[in-house]
Amino acid sequence: MRVYSTLSRRKEELPPPPGPIRMYFCGPTVYKRIHVGNAIPYVLPMWLKRWLELQDYETKLAINITDINDKIYDAAPGASARLANDATNWYLEDTDRLGLGRPDAEPTAVETVPEQIAMIEELIEGGFAYSIQGDVYFRVGRFCDYGRLSRQKPDKVADQEPNPLKEDPRDFALWKGNKPDEDTWWDSPWGRGRPGWHIECSAMSEKHLGPSFEIHGGGLDLAFPHHENEIAQSRSLGHEFARIWMHNGILGMHGEEMHKSLGNDVSLRDVLDRWGREALLLFYMTGHWRKPLDFSDATMAAAAARADGFREVFRGPSESAPADAWDDLAAALEDDFNTPDALAVMHEWRDHDLLRRALDVFGLASLAEQEEAPSEIVQLAERRQEARAARAFEEADVLRAELEAAGWEARDVADGFQLVRKR
Numbered sequence: 001m002r003v004y005s006t007l008s009r010r011k012e013e014l015p016p017p018p019g020p021i022r023m024y025f026c027g028p029t030v031y032k033r034i035h036v037g038n039a040i041p042y043v044l045p046m047w048l049k050r051w052l053e054l055q056d057y058e059t060k061l062a063i064n065i066t067d068i069n070d071k072i073y074d075a076a077p078g079a080s081a082r083l084a085n086d087a088t089n090w091y092l093e094d095t096d097r098l099g100l101g102r103p104d105a106e107p108t109a110v111e112t113v114p115e116q117i118a119m120i121e122e123l124i125e126g127g128f129a130y131s132i133q134g135d136v137y138f139r140v141g142r143f144c145d146y147g148r149l150s151r152q153k154p155d156k157v158a159d160q161e162p163n164p165l166k167e168d169p170r171d172f173a174l175w176k177g178n179k180p181d182e183d184t185w186w187d188s189p190w191g192r193g194r195p196g197w198h199i200e201c202s203a204m205s206e207k208h209l210g211p212s213f214e215i216h217g218g219g220l221d222l223a224f225p226h227h228e229n230e231i232a233q234s235r236s237l238g239h240e241f242a243r244i245w246m247h248n249g250i251l252g253m254h255g256e257e258m259h260k261s262l263g264n265d266v267s268l269r270d271v272l273d274r275w276g277r278e279a280l281l282l283f284y285m286t287g288h289w290r291k292p293l294d295f296s297d298a299t300m301a302a303a304a305a306r307a308d309g310f311r312e313v314f315r316g317p318s319e320s321a322p323a324d325a326w327d328d329l330a331a332a333l334e335d336d337f338n339t340p341d342a343l344a345v346m347h348e349w350r351d352h353d354l355l356r357r358a359l360d361v362f363g364l365a366s367l368a369e370q371e372e373a374p375s376e377i378v379q380l381a382e383r384r385q386e387a388r389a390a391r392a393f394e395e396a397d398v399l400r401a402e403l404e405a406a407g408w409e410a411r412d413v414a415d416g417f418q419l420v421r422k423r
């Protein structure tokens with residue numbers, strides 16, 4: 001099994017089963033409902049975990065919740081704690097609806113503050129960080145590998161977190177002193193304040209996965225500065241940290257990236273309400289995880305049509321596939337988890353057992369279930385069949401229209417009729 005790593009710029013081989021494969025993916029900053037693109041760093045690792053476990057790997061997946069962040073303070077001045085709490089619940093509710101289960105750990109920044117403070121103290125002791133007037137900054141110049149992940153020359157790195165008191169404009173905050181409009185703070189050796197975003201993830205990942213682990217992931221827009229800074233913090237402490245960096249492509253709409261901060265976002269909840277989980281999961285599958293994905297009515301309608309195509313396979317007879325058919329699916333997924341190729345393989349199959357097993361990897365086994373018609377629908381279909389038998393075709397057509405209006409299609413089959421739910 002190989003996956004592409006941003007750090008080495010090539011596909012990296014995973015250790016053989018049982019691994020373990022420990023994975024950390026950067027989850028949402030909770031200040032509003034997550035958008036349909038924010039769900040990718042949740043869906044991708046959940047799928048990967050399911051696939052790896054099917055290959056007899058032991059896995060541990062942590063997806064964090066960033067509940068201390070500038071964006072939350074900005075969105076709810078004086079009431080950030082309440083907003084973060086509400087938005088955490090929205091995130092859990094919305095992602096639950098995808099039907100993929102939960103990660104093994106979902107740490108929050110708030111619950112990991114003691115570990116973050118301990119890490120900052122250790123960085124100061126090692127000379128990698130310094131405090132000024134209640135803030136603590138990481139000394140970028142002390143970490144010689146800085147910029148390797150995002151391919152920047154250390155002396156050309158963009159300035160971070162403006163503060164004229166910093167030693168170097170590249171230095172970034174590990175701890176920020178409390179400001180008057182910030183309603184949450186924690187006591188620390190540097191006074192009241194709160195952690196910077198980057199140290200939160202170094203502490204959360206290492207708390208749950210240890211000082212070295214196999215995979216760290218997140219959206220491509222996090223490579224710099226967030227992940228570059230995580231690497232600098234953790235490796236300065238002598239920890240190996242993540243070996244493979246998986247950055248997913250950013251979802252776009254009308255040629256523009258979708259970002260909560262740009263205000264052009266479509267919420268995951270709205271997409272689930274309109275299209276349902278199966279169409280949405282199939283939509284995610286149509287794009288390779290490293291590539292940008294285009295969200296539109298047309299691409300969602302195409303995904304809904306795929307869902308119907310799979311349901312249709314299960315309405316017909318099962319046709320057994322060649323003994324090595326599964327290998328084609330495995331080949332696609334083992335080579336950088338290529339879900340569009342996997343999807344193309346699955347669309348060829350008419351073998352019910354094989355297809356159900358493959359769909360289940362992606363949380364889509366429900367496509368194999370036929371929805372049972374309620375009794376009043378069955379009665380309508382029976383009356384239509386009787387009308388046809390009596391050659392009362394006009395009445396039969398009226399009944400067909402009634403069925404369609406209720407969202408059902410009666411198909412004539414050898415031994416009567418088959419009721420199919422129309423979506």
Ligand SMILES: [Zn+2]
Nearest residue numbers: 026027201226
């Ligand atoms: Zn993070």
